Amino acid sequence: MEKYRNAALPVDERVEDLLSRMTLREKVGQLNQHLYGWMAYRRSEGTETEFELTDLFKEHVEWGAGMGALYGLFRADPWSGVTYENGIPTQDNAKVANAIQRYVIEHSRLGIPVLLSEECPHGHQALDGTLLPVNTAIGSTWNPELIERAYSHVASEIRSRGAHLGLVSVLDILQDPRWGRSEECYGEDPYLAARMTEAVVFGMQGRNPEEWKRPDKAAAVLKHLCAQGAGQGGRNAGPVPAGERELREIHLPAAEAGIKAGAAGVMAAYNELDGIPCHANDKLLTGILRDEWGFDGIVMADGTAIDRLVSITGDYESAAALALSSGVDLSLWDKSFTTLEQAVKQGKADMEGIDRAVGRVLGLKFRLGLFEQPYVDEGLAASTVNNAAARELNVSVAREAVVLLKNDKGVLPLNHSRIKRLAVIGPNADRLYNQLGDYTSVQREGSGVTALQGIRMAAPEGTDIVFAPGCSVRGMSTQGLPEAIEAARSADAVVLVLGGSSARQFGGTFDNNGAAIVAEGDPTEMDCGEGVDLAELRLGGIQEQLVREIHAIGKPVITVLIQGRPLAVGEVAELSDALLCAWYPGSEGGRAIGEILFGQVNPSGKLPVSIPRSVGQLPVYYNQKNAGRPRPYVDMPSKPLYPFGFGLSYSSFEYGSPAISQKEVTLDELRSGSRVEVCVEVENSGKLKGDEVVQLYIQADQSGITRRLRELKGFRKVMLEPGDSTTVSFELGFEELAIWNRNMDYDVVPCRVSIVVGGHSDWESGVVELKVKA
Numbered sequence: 020m021e022k023y024r025n026a027a028l029p030v031d032e033r034v035e036d037l038l039s040r041m042t043l044r045e046k047v048g049q050l051n052q053h054l055y056g057w058m059a060y061r062r063s064e065g066t067e068t069e070f071e072l073t074d075l076f077k078e079h080v081e082w083g084a085g086m087g088a089l090y091g092l093f094r095a096d097p098w099s100g101v102t103y104e105n106g107i108p109t110q111d112n113a114k115v116a117n118a119i120q121r122y123v124i125e126h127s128r129l130g131i132p133v134l135l136s137e138e139c140p141h142g143h144q145a146l147d148g149t150l151l152p153v154n155t156a157i158g159s160t161w162n163p164e165l166i167e168r169a170y171s172h173v174a175s176e177i178r179s180r181g182a183h184l185g186l187v188s189v190l191d192i193l194q195d196p197r198w199g200r201s202e203e204c205y206g207e208d209p210y211l212a213a214r215m216t217e218a219v220v221f222g223m224q225g226r227n228p229e230e231w232k233r234p235d236k237a238a239a240v241l242k243h244l245c246a247q248g249a250g251q252g253g254r255n256a257g258p259v260p261a262g263e264r265e266l267r268e269i270h271l272p273a274a275e276a277g278i279k280a281g282a283a284g285v286m287a288a289y290n291e292l293d294g295i296p297c298h299a300n301d302k303l304l305t306g307i308l309r310d311e312w313g314f315d316g317i318v319m320a321d322g323t324a325i326d327r328l329v330s331i332t333g334d335y336e337s338a339a340a341l342a343l344s345s346g347v348d349l350s351l352w353d354k355s356f357t358t359l360e361q362a363v364k365q366g367k368a369d370m371e372g373i374d375r376a377v378g379r380v381l382g383l384k385f386r387l388g389l390f391e392q393p394y395v396d397e398g399l400a401a402s403t404v405n406n407a408a409a410r411e412l413n414v415s416v417a418r419e420a421v422v423l424l425k426n427d428k429g430v431l432p433l434n435h436s437r438i439k440r441l442a443v444i445g446p447n448a449d450r451l452y453n454q455l456g457d458y459t460s461v462q463r464e465g466s467g468v469t470a471l472q473g474i475r476m477a478a479p480e481g482t483d484i485v486f487a488p489g490c491s492v493r494g495m496s497t498q499g500l501p502e503a504i505e506a507a508r509s510a511d512a513v514v515l516v517l518g519g520s521s522a523r524q525f526g527g528t529f530d531n532n533g534a535a536i537v538a539e540g541d542p543t544e545m546d547c548g549e550g551v552d553l554a555e556l557r558l559g560g561i562q563e564q565l566v567r568e569i570h571a572i573g574k575p576v577i578t579v580l581i582q583g584r585p586l587a588v589g590e591v592a593e594l595s596d597a598l599l600c601a602w603y604p605g606s607e608g609g610r611a612i613g614e615i616l617f618g619q620v621n622p623s624g625k626l627p628v629s630i631p632r633s634v635g636q637l638p639v640y641y642n643q644k645n646a647g648r649p650r651p652y653v654d655m656p657s658k659p660l661y662p663f664g665f666g667l668s669y670s671s672f673e674y675g676s677p678a679i680s681q682k683e684v685t686l687d688e689l690r691s692g693s694r695v696e697v698c699v700e701v702e703n704s705g706k707l708k709g710d711e712v713v714q715l716y717i718q719a720d721q722s723g724i725t726r727r728l729r730e731l732k733g734f735r736k737v738m739l740e741p742g743d744s745t746t747v748s749f750e751l752g753f754e755e756l757a758i759w760n761r762n763m764d765y766d767v768v769p770c771r772v773s774i775v776v777g778g779h780s781d782w783e784s785g786v787v788e789l790k791v792k793a
Contacts, residue, residue, distance in 0.1 A: 044084050050087055101461070120133060140457075153457075155602045183389070190243055204248055232387060244303065286321055325356060340359075344368070445514075445562075446489065471609070476613055554634070642663075663779065668710070722770040751772075
């Protein structure tokens with residue numbers, strides 16, 4: 020038996036043996052993920068359940084003497100053009116995946132299996148795939164344990180279909196909400212993003228590398244590395260004018276947390292950092308990622324990103340060589356990596372770099388157990404995908420993601436004795452796709468729960484629900500206003516369901532990487548998603564006019580925002596008696612909205628991002644640098660409309676004064692593992708059981724560098740019955756108190772630390788001080 024086939028041998032030894040047997044052509048084949056997966060199959064003529072592999076797929080296998088990876092075999096959306104009519108039914112997923120795998124193995128001289136990679140920014144983007152709320156909503160839960168369970172299910176769906184890699188958006192930090200991909204961020208804070216990233220990795224892969232081989236686990240590829248959310252002007256893939264300190268303090272902690280959690284891979288970002296594109300940034304992809312963090316997994320390119328390097332190299336071979344030497348291992352649809360064999364022969368790329376990258380790809384295949392078990396149980400997906408347990412898990416995330424921002428005079432929860440007729444009005448009330456976000460698969464007819472449906476499900480028996488859309492998301496037509504006004508006049512209260520949409524349309528225009536192409540002045544309803552950046556953050560179309568018209572009637576107005584980015588909704592908040600932010604709450608999000616409106620669920624979400632008053636305030640994120648003095652605007656308040664971490668409950672919570680275990684700590688003590696305990700008592704002073712997210716922030720100065728206004732260093736979500744209290748404890752040690760010092764070393768320095776424990780980032784009471792001494 021060849022060494023590489025011996026499962027008892029260490030992975031490194033198996034990789035070395037297999038590499039020694041491979042030709043250059045076979046090695047280059049392992050580094051390419053060139054084909055769109057939906058082009059690898061077609062339905063046999065006249066059948067619904069029989070499939071055949073395409074000549075194009077077979078040509079790609081022949082070209083590479085095998086295949087490194089295949090992206091998006093199960094992707095179904097307007098870009099791929101895959102629907103229930105022409106796609107692979109869930110019960111046949113594994114059969115087609117096995118056919119793909121069998122063909123590659125049998126047409127690979129050495130029998131090397133192929134990796135199947137799938138898109139899952141918020142659940143699996145496949146027919147019948149579980150679609151979780153988007154990442155801003157997930158960030159609003161402040162509940163990593165729940166998210167770990169959710170992504171554990173996502174992994175089981177992916178693997179049951181026959182795929183192995185899940186591409187997950189976890190690393191981007193939302194600093195400019197004009198960016199169309201805002202919805203892919205867990206928020207504006209690196210600590211919160213890091214905790215959520217860990218949860219995703221643990222959920223998908225487990226906590227032990229041996230678990231990767233399980234039939235319900237998948238390898239996580241974390242994207243995007245790094246700082247894609249800080250592009251100039253909020254433009255997608257725009258240049259990021261950030262120095263190393265900003266990168267290390269804000270944009271790298273989530274990636275480091277994911278690597279420490281064991282992530283199998285990362286995906287490089289489209290943007291550049293100080294003139295260096297991330298795909299050509301050896302300091303980032305090798306120096307930091309591998310040399311500092313010890314990462315030994317794969318670096319995947321983003322779609323066609325390596326080809327963009329031609330603008331700085333002059334040709335595809337040089338672009339491929341530059342990306343390879345910088346640390347990229349596996350391509351995605353680009354032409355450049357298909358020229359690697361020529362690049363070696365031309366002396367532009369070397370065999371050492373080729374072998375290094377191929378070794379990483381092969382190592383992942385060995386760790387996933389694909390050489391021993393390349394095929395999947397063909398009956399597994401039918402019982403795993405989008406089952407009742409998955410839907411219940413999905414709605415659990417949606418319930419905790421909704422943030423109550425305003426509730427004047429306790430208008431919520433809705434009282435059946437006072438409200439016999441309820442008007443539900445707005446463009447997002449009954450449009451399922453508008454609550455799903457970007458990277459969303461085609462939905463089965465009749466699936467999901469819209470806000471209107473959820474309200475009807477939750478309303479007490481006998482409540483009369485009337486509906487009128489009123490307007491569209493971006494359209495300027497006022498034709499629907501009279502019907503909406505009449506509905507509001509006839510009702511005891513009004514629920515306005517407003518916001519935006521990332522719903523792509525069949526027949527739309529897409530870039531070669533799948534991003535939507537929306538021209539200036541385009542009438543499309545999309546106002547968010549990849550390729551859909553905004554200059555203005557107010558509600559689109561005539562939605563604000565709709566709010567004014569409904570408010571003027573004089574009935575209680577409850578506004579629900581379904582959106583992918585934090586919009587500037589100052590006037591909307593002023594004219595609403597209650598305001599909820601649901602982000603894009605997923606396919607079951609309507610249930611959560613209805614349950615919260617009628618008090619069956621007590622809202623517990625907290626904002627993962629600051630809500631601006633105006634686009635002119637940007638940047639408005641809470642953890643800006645401390646200038647040492649106020650810097651007010653003349654024409655409006657400097658503070659956001661709602662701060663990071665903010666969220667109301669139907670209950671109320673009282674905080675005691677925080678206590679600290681010691682008022683001084685030395686550098687040596689911190690370096691030796693000493694930790695300072697901070698405790699606070701929290702009481703539910705309301706009449707309902709509720710969850711509160713207790714947050715710990717520090718504000719440090721006298722550090723030798725400028726620090727941030729506040730920095731989140733801990734949070735805990737606690738459930739309390741009415742009248743109950745609990746003591747919440749946090750610990751501050753080296754990791755929480757160290758900084759990137761003047762020499763760019765991560766270390767503790769003498770400083771003064773003010774510690775705040777409360778319910779949001781602008782909490783003003785209960786400050787204690789800690790002195791860090793030399």
